[in-house]
Amino acid sequence: MALPSLTDQAERLVRLGVHDLAGIPAAGLHELAAAAPPDSLLVTPAPASGLAPLLRLGDKAGFVVEDMTDVDAFAPTVEVPPTPHVVVGLDRGDAFANRTPEESVPEIVAAGRSPLTLAEGLHWVLQDPGVLERNACFMTPGSRLRRSNGTYDARTPALWISNGTGRDGRERQHAPKLGWCWWGNRHTWLGIASCERRTHP
Known part of the structure; x- marks a missing residue:
């Protein structure tokens, strides 16, 4: 799962209007x-609700459940540099x-890594759709929704491939899907995504 070059990433984001x-x-x-380290991912502050429809798997557009x-109220729980x-x-x-x-998150942090945010996960799939595979997709636990009382909502953002069942609709079968799973639930087909570090060159 190799990322496109940074130049190609920037061109794709601009072509899709993500900068706007x-x-x-x-x-x-x-x-x-031009200033970023090789093999890194460009991430913008574009809202998740605007990024999800830009995702593509074949001819299927992405969507939010x-x-x-x-979804746009899910904010990073980790330290993120100035964006982009x-x-x-x-x-x-x-x-x-x-x-x-x-x-998983405490183990990820103990290993010196950081849980991936929803924005980062969306930009990853936008640049490398192949990162989503049947029975091998991922959660982005670095973004959560904080309630008015200061506690976190139990939903955890996740990206996977729709089966076209239920409210998704048959026309969305095989489409990239932005949904959620419970903070305390296990799923055999969802990993817990992370990164080594973030930087703002």
Whole structure:
């Protein structure tokens, strides 16, 4: 699962209008690409609700599940540099499949890594759709929704491939899907994604 070159990443984001969604100049993305370390991922502050429909698997467009209308309120729980930024050392977290985010995140942090945010996961799939595979997709536990009382909502954002059942609709079968899973639940087909580090060159 190799990322496109940084130049190609910047060009793709601009071609899709992600810089407009993020409210940043196209030149800024190209400058960041020129200064970023190799094999890193460009990440913008574009909202998840705007990025999800840009995802593609074959001819299928991405979508947000119907019961996650508050998706843009899921914010990083980890320290993130000024955006746009770059992410180094991506890992889909296959080793944590069938583990809960609650169990896995402390181990990820103890290993010197950081749980991936939803924005980072979306940009990853946008640049490398092949990172989503049947029975091998991932959660992004670095983003959560904080309630008004200060506690976290138990939903954990996740990216996977729709089966076209239920409210997804048959027309969305095989489409990239932005949904959620419970913080304390296990799923054999969802890893717990992380990265080595983030930087703002």
